[in-house]
Amino acid sequence: IAQCRDLENHHHKKLLEISISTLEKIVKGDLDEDLPDDLRAGRFQKFNYVEASGTF
Structure with missing residues (x-):
């Protein structure tokens, strides 16, 4: 379990x-990759995005 x-x-x-x-x-x-317009426009908060990434 510790390894997991x-x-x-x-x-x-x-x-x-x-x-x-x-x-x-x-x-x-x-960034050269295709991203949704809302992400490219910066309509997000870094904290919220990073916080959400921890929920996977």
Whole structure:
């Protein structure tokens, strides 16, 4: 069970890193990927997005 928790924690840590990196690229306008207009326009709060990413 400890290995499962470690794996889950590692997954959440990586997901959080990817989420923050993606948000920073959106803010800078450096993201080349297709995103929904509301995300590209910045109509979100970083805290809420990052908080939601922890619920997976």
